[in-house]
Amino acid sequence: MGQNEPVPSLLLIEDDDAIRTALELSLTRQGHRVATAASGEDGLKLLREQRPDLIVLDVMLPGIDGFEVCRRIRRTDQLPIILLTARSDDIDVVVGLESGADDYVVKPVQGRVLDARIRAVLRRGERESNDAASFGSLVIDRAAMTVTKNGEDLQLTPTELRLLLELSRRPGQALSRQQLLRLVWEHDYLGDSRLVDACVQRLRAKVEDVPSSPTLIRTVRGVGYRLDTPQ
Amino acid sequence: MTQGKQGGRGWSAVRKGKLSRLRLTSLRLRLVVVFGLVALTAAVSASGIAYWLNREAVLTRTQGAVLRDFEQEMQNRAGALPERPSQDELQHTAGQMANSSQHFSVLLVAKDAGGTTVYGSSGGLSGFSLEDVPKTLRDAVNKKQGVTDSNKSPYHVYWQRVVEDGTPYLVAGTRVIGGGPTGYMLKSLEPEAKDLNSLAWSLGIATGLALIGAALLAQAAATTVLKPVHRLGIAARRLGEGRLDTRLRVSGTDELADLSRTFNLAAEALEKRVADMAARDDASRRFVADMSHELRTPLTAITAVTEVLEEELDSEAGSMDPMIEPAVRLVVSETRRLNDLVENLMEVTRFDAGTARLVLDDVDIADQITACIDARAWLDAVELDAERGIHSRLDPRRLDVILANLIGNALKHGGSPVRVSVRLEDDHLVIAVRDHGPGIPEDVLPHVFDRFYKASASRPRSEGSGLGLSIALENAHIHGGEITAANSPEGGAVFTLRLPRDASELTEQADKDKEDAS
Numbered sequence: 001m002g003q004n005e006p007v008p009s010l011l012l013i014e015d016d017d018a019i020r021t022a023l024e025l026s027l028t029r030q031g032h033r034v035a036t037a038a039s040g041e042d043g044l045k046l047l048r049e050q051r052p053d054l055i056v057l058d059v060m061l062p063g064i065d066g067f068e069v070c071r072r073i074r075r076t077d078q079l080p081i082i083l084l085t086a087r088s089d090d091i092d093v094v095v096g097l098e099s100g101a102d103d104y105v106v107k108p109v110q111g112r113v114l115d116a117r118i119r120a121v122l123r124r125g126e127r128e129s130n131d132a133a134s135f136g137s138l139v140i141d142r143a144a145m146t147v148t149k150n151g152e153d154l155q156l157t158p159t160e161l162r163l164l165l166e167l168s169r170r171p172g173q174a175l176s177r178q179q180l181l182r183l184v185w186e187h188d189y190l191g192d193s194r195l196v197d198a199c200v201q202r203l204r205a206k207v208e209d210v211p212s213s214p215t216l217i218r219t220v221r222g223v224g225y226r227l228d229t230p231q
Numbered sequence: 232m233t234q235g236k237q238g239g240r241g242w243s244a245v246r247k248g249k250l251s252r253l254r255l256t257s258l259r260l261r262l263v264v265v266f267g268l269v270a271l272t273a274a275v276s277a278s279g280i281a282y283w284l285n286r287e288a289v290l291t292r293t294q295g296a297v298l299r300d301f302e303q304e305m306q307n308r309a310g311a312l313p314e315r316p317s318q319d320e321l322q323h324t325a326g327q328m329a330n331s332s333q334h335f336s337v338l339l340v341a342k343d344a345g346g347t348t349v350y351g352s353s354g355g356l357s358g359f360s361l362e363d364v365p366k367t368l369r370d371a372v373n374k375k376q377g378v379t380d381s382n383k384s385p386y387h388v389y390w391q392r393v394v395e396d397g398t399p400y401l402v403a404g405t406r407v408i409g410g411g412p413t414g415y416m417l418k419s420l421e422p423e424a425k426d427l428n429s430l431a432w433s434l435g436i437a438t439g440l441a442l443i444g445a446a447l448l449a450q451a452a453a454t455t456v457l458k459p460v461h462r463l464g465i466a467a468r469r470l471g472e473g474r475l476d477t478r479l480r481v482s483g484t485d486e487l488a489d490l491s492r493t494f495n496l497a498a499e500a501l502e503k504r505v506a507d508m509a510a511r512d513d514a515s516r517r518f519v520a521d522m523s524h525e526l527r528t529p530l531t532a533i534t535a536v537t538e539v540l541e542e543e544l545d546s547e548a549g550s551m552d553p554m555i556e557p558a559v560r561l562v563v564s565e566t567r568r569l570n571d572l573v574e575n576l577m578e579v580t581r582f583d584a585g586t587a588r589l590v591l592d593d594v595d596i597a598d599q600i601t602a603c604i605d606a607r608a609w610l611d612a613v614e615l616d617a618e619r620g621i622h623s624r625l626d627p628r629r630l631d632v633i634l635a636n637l638i639g640n641a642l643k644h645g646g647s648p649v650r651v652s653v654r655l656e657d658d659h660l661v662i663a664v665r666d667h668g669p670g671i672p673e674d675v676l677p678h679v680f681d682r683f684y685k686a687s688a689s690r691p692r693s694e695g696s697g698l699g700l701s702i703a704l705e706n707a708h709i710h711g712g713e714i715t716a717a718n719s720p721e722g723g724a725v726f727t728l729r730l731p732r733d734a735s736e737l738t739e740q741a742d743k744d745k746e747d748a749s
Contacts, residue, residue, distance in 0.1 A: 016528050016531075016532070018528070018529060018531075018532035019528060019531045019532045019535070021532070022531070022532035022533070022534075022535035022536045023532075023535050025535065025536060025539055026535040026536065026538055026539055029539055029542065086524075086527075087577070087581070090588075091588075107527055107531045108527055108530045108531035108534045108570055108573075108574075109531055109534065109535060110534060110535075110538065111534075111535045111538040111539070112538060176593070177592055177593075178592070178594065188602070188606065189598070189599060189602030189603070189606070189627070189631075190602075190627055190628050190631055192590060192628075193590070193591075193592040194590060222593055223593070
């Protein structure tokens with residue numbers, strides 16, 4: 001972490017005092033600026049005031065739960081969201097990913113793992129090259145990190161954008177879920193393929209003309225996904 | 232194949248049914264035998280008594296008539312003879328006597344005037360002779376008895392039944408009182424014997440019919456008794472198979488109905504008991520689940536903080552009080568252990584509650600194993616014999632749990648090198664993990680997958696939660712696979728994991744079940 005690199009600011013929404021305090025402590029030590037909220041409502045309020053770079057969100061919250069918070073944020077904002085969930089094979093993960101979360105971490109959370117995930121998510125917004133590519137009506141401007149469809153700007157989360165960039169870098173070539181997990185999420189070998197599936201669904205909803213019959217992001221059975229130029 | 236199996240089972244069931252019907256100890260056979268014996272005893276004794284009474288009556292009547300006649304003839308005709316008759320006279324009288332209504336042969340014996348014994352036989356010389364009369368009878372007839380108040384005559388009529396050439400005869404003899412010839416008579420009892428014979432035949436046939444009737448009745452009785460017993464047997468079997476809601480229809484008030492009622496009561500009690508136990512079991516499982524959930528919240532906080540402590544330890548040596556440092560290290564390591572334990576406990580409760588779910592993905596097995604070994608820094612201690620390119624559809628996280636537990640266990644108890652080999656068998660993926668240790672004692676082998684199993688009570692459990700292998704097994708089961716433990720003939724323990732190559736059918740099935748349930 002260089003001196004001139006801006007310190008990422010996080011919003012941690014967690015109702016349990018001990019966990020909140022401990023995670024705040026741990027994340028602050030990892031070099032983040034951390035704002036905390038004890039409920040979904042407080043979190044949403046704080047979000048409007050502070051505008052953090054990323055949100056760490058507990059699923060089980062009093063009042064409106066994590067999924068609802070996630071959905072409400074997604075209505076207006078493409079901020080990266082990492083869920084704190086009970087279990088990787090829970091229905092929670094599926095619902096959380098469908099509500100628009102970018103990644104999830106299973107409790108009991110290890111600070112280092114959470115930090116790695118946070119950094120990986122934040123890296124997705126970084127630009128890396130200065131070219132553009134177009135797929136039918138879809139234009140990906142890698143310099144401006146924008147995607148337009150029929151000339152209109154699309155609001156993509158950094159994860160969705162990164163996924164589209166990785167696919168567009170190898171047009172017509174199928175990428176397996178495990179490959180995408182490594183490229184986009186920077187997960188190790190135990191990456192959860194549902195992250196990819198959920199993100200592809202969200203991306204299709206934004207870039208495809210008819211999301212249920214995709215012409216751009218195609219599923220390759222038994223392998224993964226592929227970005228095609230529509231005929 | 233299933234067809235053949237079913238057919239075979241059906242056939243054996245038929246054979247079994249036959250056998251049970253024929254079995255010597257079967258209730259049906261015993262009933263038939265007992266009924267038969269009762270019928271036989273009754274019929275035989277009734278027939279026997281009837282036959283005996285009839286025989287006596289017939290014989291006595293015939294005999295009485297014959298003897299009366301003979302006596303009459305003796306008095307009338309033999310008594311009319313002179314004291315010393317001639318041969319001719321005797322012969323003539325004997326002929327006359329034999330002509331009476333009863334048709335018997337007569338032999339008269341007397342002394343003639345010359346003192347020689349003369350005989351007169353009704354059938355001529357070739358007919359009835361003195362040889363035909365038993366000696367005992369002759370002696371009795373010729374014996375003169377003293378005349379007393381109760382015995383008024385010195386001679387009586389004596390008789391005896393003899394059988395000659397299969398024909399029964401009545402032989403009788405007497406002496407004319409006051410001197411005169413001695414007379415004997417021989418009467419064939421063949422007509423009476425024939426009558427009695429046919430009576431015996433009829434009685435025999437009647438007995439046979441009674442026996443057949445008894446057998447049929449026994450069959451009927453056995454059926455009425457055995458049908459409820461059979462039903463009871465089926466119900467008991469169903470109950471034994473775990474269908475605790477099995478009940479019998481109670482009809483009637485007999486002992487079998489009583490038995491059915493008792494069965495129903497027992498089944499009800501059992502059902503309630505099992506339900507109670509299941510509820511208690513559920514409650515205790517829920518308690519463990521809740522407990523581990525509750526433990527997790529403070530643990531999450533502690534884990535996050537211990538990492539801060541750990542980093543403090545690692546950062547610059549000497550920055551911490553040397554007295555405090557070991558304490559911090561202990562807290563850090565034990566927190567990690569506690570974390571693993573709670574993690575495993577939650578995993579176990581998830582399996583127990585049936586809420587564990589597969590998250591499937593296509594993975595390269597060799598890559599997956601390499602990554603698993605690499606992540607735990609076991610590369611130097613593990614030899615991997617697996618070709619790349621073996622793909623399988625399974626839950627990579629669960630495969631990792633299985634492999635980590637199997638390899639970790641092998642390293643801990645067997646020592647390196649641990650050899651992991653992968654091969655394909657039909658639609659199954661087979662991964663064998665073999666160590667080079669002393670192997671697993673035979674008595675421990677069946678328990679290696681038990682939760683918290685300790686090989687010996689005195690041996691403290693080594694690090695690890697004691698749930699690892701059990702969780703590995705559960706993870707294999709949820710894939711529709713299996714893990715077996717054995718000792719290799721070349722030494723060392725071998726754990727063999729068998730997983731179906733594609734577990735997606737299982738998840739589809741599970742989803743379907745869930746939909747049906749909801």
